[in-house]
Amino acid sequence: xxxxxxIVLCAxxxxxxxxxxxxxxxxxxxxxxxxxxxNVGDFAVITIVNILTALTPAPRTTRTHITPAEFLPGHDxxxxxxxxxxxxxxxxARASLIPEGWxxxxxxxxxxxxxxxxxxxxxxxDAKVPTNLLDDMxxxxxxxxxxxxxxxxxxxxxxAYALTSPNVRRIRRQVMDWATANDIEIxxxxxxxxxxxxxxxxxxxxASILGALFVNPLNALxxxxxxxxxxxxxxxxxxxxxGTDAAFMAHFNTTxxxxxxxxxENLEPGTLxxxxxxxxxxLYAKRRPHVTDENMHRFRFVPNxxxxxxxxxxxxxxxxxGLGAGPLTVTGDWSYYTEHWVNTHAxxxxxxxxxxxxxxxxxxxxxxxxxxxxxxNMINYGEMVAQRLDSxxxxxxxxxxxxxxHAEYRIPIxxxxxxxxxxxxxVETTAVRRNLVGVGMDIVTEAAYMELGTGLAxxxxxxxxxxxxxxxxxxxxxIAYSGRDFEFTPLAHMARGGRRTIMFGVINDHSGxxxxxxxxxxFVRFGNEEINQSSNQAAQxxxxxxxxxxxxxxxxxxx
Numbered sequence: 001x002x003x004x005x006x007i008v009l010c011a012x013x014x015x016x017x018x019x020x021x022x023x024x025x026x027x028x029x030x031x032x033x034x035x036x037x038x039n040v041g042d043f044a045v046i047t048i049v050n051i052l053t054a055l056t057p058a059p060r061t062t063r064t065h066i067t068p069a070e071f072l073p074g075h076d077x078x079x080x081x082x083x084x085x086x087x088x089x090x091x092x093a094r095a096s097l098i099p100e101g102w103x104x105x106x107x108x109x110x111x112x113x114x115x116x117x118x119x120x121x122x123x124x125x126d127a128k129v130p131t132n133l134l135d136d137m138x139x140x141x142x143x144x145x146x147x148x149x150x151x152x153x154x155x156x157x158x159x160a161y162a163l164t165s166p167n168v169r170r171i172r173r174q175v176m177d178w179a180t181a182n183d184i185e186i187x188x189x190x191x192x193x194x195x196x197x198x199x200x201x202x203x204x205x206x207a208s209i210l211g212a213l214f215v216n217p218l219n220a221l222x223x224x225x226x227x228x229x230x231x232x233x234x235x236x237x238x239x240x241x242x243g244t245d246a247a248f249m250a251h252f253n254t255t256x257x258x259x260x261x262x263x264x265e266n267l268e269p270g271t272l273x274x275x276x277x278x279x280x281x282x283l284y285a286k287r288r289p290h291v292t293d294e295n296m297h298r299f300r301f302v303p304n305x306x307x308x309x310x311x312x313x314x315x316x317x318x319x320x321x322g323l324g325a326g327p328l329t330v331t332g333d334w335s336y337y338t339e340h341w342v343n344t345h346a347x348x349x350x351x352x353x354x355x356x357x358x359x360x361x362x363x364x365x366x367x368x369x370x371x372x373x374x375x376x377n378m379i380n381y382g383e384m385v386a387q388r389l390d391s392x393x394x395x396x397x398x399x400x401x402x403x404x405x406h407a408e409y410r411i412p413i414x415x416x417x418x419x420x421x422x423x424x425x426x427v428e429t430t431a432v433r434r435n436l437v438g439v440g441m442d443i444v445t446e447a448a449y450m451e452l453g454t455g456l457a458x459x460x461x462x463x464x465x466x467x468x469x470x471x472x473x474x475x476x477x478x479i480a481y482s483g484r485d486f487e488f489t490p491l492a493h494m495a496r497g498g499r500r501t502i503m504f505g506v507i508n509d510h511s512g513x514x515x516x517x518x519x520x521x522x523f524v525r526f527g528n529e530e531i532n533q534s535s536n537q538a539a540q541x542x543x544x545x546x547x548x549x550x551x552x553x554x555x556x557x558x559x
Contacts, residue, residue, distance in 0.1 A: 041524035049416035070169035074405035086147035091266030117206035119161035120197025121326035134331040151187030162510035174257035192507040270303040275395035287359035322378025337382030398453040409545035457495035462509035486518035
């Protein structure tokens, strides 16, 4: 039994490399015999992990979910034309997220000796303690409204691997308290991660995973021996071993909220333009059907005050893995150098929000990649993105209309390793028990839909979405891993009035990967995307939630 347990734990640990970029998974359908053997293997591993999960004391979880005040639903009624004499108002702010004194002048680590880790790679025993700082880890925020009197919408982009919804809502609470005290209406607060694998961990996955599997349950048991019997009804805050530090997260949240508030205070009138540029030579889709958004997108705000800087809000789709998955150097990755180029050469503020990035890597045009020069390649890639944004020549005026609506939805956790990670406290999430008895959980997450002007739409996804979910198509059943077809309407085709649609991804939560269900491999034959997704139903749930959200908007707009 000990050997079997060790094998399962090792599988869990290796699966935890869920957060390490892996090779493409272009796999063939299993034969009937192989499928039978894989099904047996799935059942065995999942059963054993579920037993471990059932024996692990858990945070308090209920069977019902009450939507918190920090969930802002957005606009009840959408506008189809601008308000009278309306013009855009936009404000921008930026701040470092690294506490003062954590790095010395020459960049070496002088921060806490324990509890601070670098995100992006799972360690079995030794956690990733930072050694030095290459550039910075920052938050950038943009606040906008369309002069219609319906409130302000804000977007913060944080240099972080990921944030889950409980932490996003702590940031929202600070902003909402300030807004209430100052009689300011905020209709939507959004926090997007730039998904760097080289910044201080904000998700919780980068402490020793063995410590989490053993120390957390032991701590819970020592605090209250009845926890094991009480199961799901364990006391709150019993876990101590995870990859985030409470003091750092408090600093992170307060700094992010303060930056959002500063952006609101910096609101000024101006004109908004949208344009895009071909980015196919800067992206590589590793996984079939090898789909990406072929363009990078830019919203450019030009203030009426000619002494104020422009602001560029960009949307691009490559992973932030300039130094690989396991560096101890803290860096904002390629987007830091995109920003530096835009600041220097275009005299503009810069903010990035990622799109559908599942299995999408950077690609270097021929002759631009330098072997064995990771740092220089990272810098060069960031500058190439900036230059491509600067080359946009097809801009169109965006009318001052901003409509946005959010919706909560549930995803059943079918990945037993994710269930174990949530239960041990390695990763905090918003979840409910599916049944009175058993380990089954649903993640409660959120999506959103936004319209800008009369011709643009944005869908918001709380994780890493396969570009095929956004743009289609699915792989035909004749070659799909499952052997089945999957018919669906891609997210990009759902917008009202046939608007051009882009995606803001890894925003407001990190509920895992979103893969089309007919090409998901068996659990025991997992690829990077399979092990990263909390549920094999994630894509369907997102597609359904977005379809229902937009259908409801149509009703509201016509009422």
